[in-house]
Amino acid sequence: MxxxxxxxxxxxxxxxxxxxxxxxxxxxxxxxxxxxxNVDKExxxxxxxxxxxxxxxxxxxxxxxxxxxxxxxGEEVVLSWEGCLECGTCRIVCPHDAIDWxxxxxxxxxxxxxx
Amino acid sequence: MSDDxxxxxxxxxxxxxxxxxxxxxxxxxxxxxxxRGKQPGSKNVMGxxxxxxxxxxxxxDFWETAPLERRVTTRRFSMLSEDSELAFExxxxxxxxxxxxxSFTVLRARFDRWLADQAEEAGAFIIPETVVDGLxxxxxxxxxxxxxxxxxxMSADVVILAEGANSLLAEQAGLKKRPxxxxxxxxxxxxxxxxxxxxxxxxxxxxEQGTALEYFGDAVKGMLxxxxxxxNKDTLSVGLGCSIDHLxxxxxxxxxxxxxxxxxxxxxxxxxxxxxxxxxAHMIPEAGYxxxxxxxxxxxxxxxxxxxxxxxxxxxxxSNLAMASGVMAARAAIAAKEKGDFSAxxxxxxxxxxxxxxxxxxxxxxxxxxEFISRHTHFxxxxxxxxxxxxxxxxxxxxxxxxxLQREVIAEFRKRIGVRRFLGDMIRLLKAMR
Ligand SMILES: Cc1cc2nc3c(=O)[nH]c(=O)nc-3n(C[C@H](O)[C@H](O)[C@H](O)COP(=O)(O)OP(=O)(O)OC[C@H]3O[C@@H](n4cnc5c(N)ncnc54)[C@H](O)[C@@H]3O)c2cc1C
Ligand code: SF4
Ligand code: SF4
Numbered sequence: 001m002x003x004x005x006x007x008x009x010x011x012x013x014x015x016x017x018x019x020x021x022x023x024x025x026x027x028x029x030x031x032x033x034x035x036x037x038n039v040d041k042e043x044x045x046x047x048x049x050x051x052x053x054x055x056x057x058x059x060x061x062x063x064x065x066x067x068x069x070x071x072x073x074g075e076e077v078v079l080s081w082e083g084c085l086e087c088g089t090c091r092i093v094c095p096h097d098a099i100d101w102x103x104x105x106x107x108x109x110x111x112x113x114x115x
Numbered sequence: 116m117s118d119d120x121x122x123x124x125x126x127x128x129x130x131x132x133x134x135x136x137x138x139x140x141x142x143x144x145x146x147x148x149x150x151r152g153k154q155p156g157s158k159n160v161m162g163x164x165x166x167x168x169x170x171x172x173x174x175x176d177f178w179e180t181a182p183l184e185r186r187v188t189t190r191r192f193s194m195l196s197e198d199s200e201l202a203f204e205x206x207x208x209x210x211x212x213x214x215x216x217x218s219f220t221v222l223r224a225r226f227d228r229w230l231a232d233q234a235e236e237a238g239a240f241i242i243p244e245t246v247v248d249g250l251x252x253x254x255x256x257x258x259x260x261x262x263x264x265x266x267x268x269m270s271a272d273v274v275i276l277a278e279g280a281n282s283l284l285a286e287q288a289g290l291k292k293r294p295x296x297x298x299x300x301x302x303x304x305x306x307x308x309x310x311x312x313x314x315x316x317x318x319x320x321x322x323e324q325g326t327a328l329e330y331f332g333d334a335v336k337g338m339l340x341x342x343x344x345x346x347n348k349d350t351l352s353v354g355l356g357c358s359i360d361h362l363x364x365x366x367x368x369x370x371x372x373x374x375x376x377x378x379x380x381x382x383x384x385x386x387x388x389x390x391x392x393x394x395x396a397h398m399i400p401e402a403g404y405x406x407x408x409x410x411x412x413x414x415x416x417x418x419x420x421x422x423x424x425x426x427x428x429x430x431x432x433x434s435n436l437a438m439a440s441g442v443m444a445a446r447a448a449i450a451a452k453e454k455g456d457f458s459a460x461x462x463x464x465x466x467x468x469x470x471x472x473x474x475x476x477x478x479x480x481x482x483x484x485x486e487f488i489s490r491h492t493h494f495x496x497x498x499x500x501x502x503x504x505x506x507x508x509x510x511x512x513x514x515x516x517x518x519x520l521q522r523e524v525i526a527e528f529r530k531r532i533g534v535r536r537f538l539g540d541m542i543r544l545l546k547a548m549r
Contacts, residue, residue: 112223
């Protein structure tokens, strides 16, 4: 049985013995490599007002996003949109309605192959 | 696009919108379905067990042609503590005969495309890659849609909003407010590949049989939610759903929670050797009966997840309520066309039919459950832990006489939970589900 080296290739298994191995633990980044996207150049998500985010105490967006699209850069909340799965959770969790949340242009964005 | 007026425009090619489209097209109405995905299904996620009572009415013997994964012949519910599991399993060959208990595992990207083909065959127009950004209104009535395309307006007598859980348009139309984080669940899921033989061996299945395993308690760190493993043909759907406000309060990331579930000693061995194929996320509306929005306005009907039609009890049903409400909305539109009355009153048979069917009757039955559970979260945190300790003590083999073991266990139960408190909880639970 051959052992893969990187996390992603370590996923493959040969022979029944391979199926007894603990599954490879993928990082979120590795997982997102497995998802198909057709990224639009225009961001579909924007923060409406930096001042509102700066004043927001709990900043739940930093924890709730399944792809961790909200991060702190220094003190500032920064939002990226490329890996967005379009679940809408950030819009629901934000206590200040501070996210300008639109769907990507038709046909763009995430493209689930299994669902 | 603007010149031809349609009888009905449907927003969203999920189970709800497509069930509506099939019903309308077969009745001879002109119907268009707008879908933002590259194809129907490419934005959609569920656990998932597709419940097919309504599908069977629309497409008899669908199991011969639909891309189904497995028949759900085993249901298993299990309570996890940090290191233990207490499970209840039901397995029957009865569910392996048509109509297979109307429960099949599916992968939505494939299933939704097939259902869209049925709608097209019936005569509906499906327009993918098109986002609807707004609704047109005239004299207090909804009269059409605004799509994000050049020259992208289209009008119709009736618009059906089947846009799913993230219901931007229903909010924009003023039928509901932005839901609170306590009324929405976020679900994350992985599709994990394993060869067919390994799945069948591991879960003791043969042929098309399949298993649905649901996990509570430490599966989601004692929060309001549950996790699942569903067997597909040559993949497993492994995921969880958890109340957004609980997750946010605990500052636990959904992906970390999923990794926590997958590494539980009772779970990780079911996933051995698996290869992750995809990572997905989607919301589920769980406001329940008391949180239902307005579903009818002049020229407008709201169906499926957009209308919050999900049975939040142990059953976790959404797909069949979505399809049922789609069919009922279609019938209301057909009746309105016959009368030539597209006002809220003219479309009112939609609500009447929802009320007299399983859709709202089931939701009404469990109307107190969401509130009950949110006030009794120790059911998912403290109780599983105590239960695991007590059972661990009860089955202990160390030479202690059984009578003494029993006494110890009863004393421990009295001390940690108490008979009165436990009975009180059980009575309130039964009341909430009556
Ligand atoms: C993790 C998870 C597990 C689940 N498990 C189960 C289960 O086991 N069994 C079960 O019965 N249910 C389950 N559900 C619920 C089930 O998925 C939903 O109830 C069901 O999909 C609702 O169908 P719908 O047609 O109303 O909405 P959806 O299936 O969400 O379809 C809505 C469609 O509208 C499109 N759309 C949205 N907005 C626009 C717009 N503005 N313009 C154009 N198109 C738009 C979307 O792309 C989508 O195709 C689960 C849900 C999740 C998230
Ligand atoms: S939760 Fe909303 S207001 Fe707070 S930091 Fe995040 S986006 Fe800004
Ligand atoms: S929609 Fe979902 S995936 Fe996209 S940024 Fe918001 S929380 Fe993250």
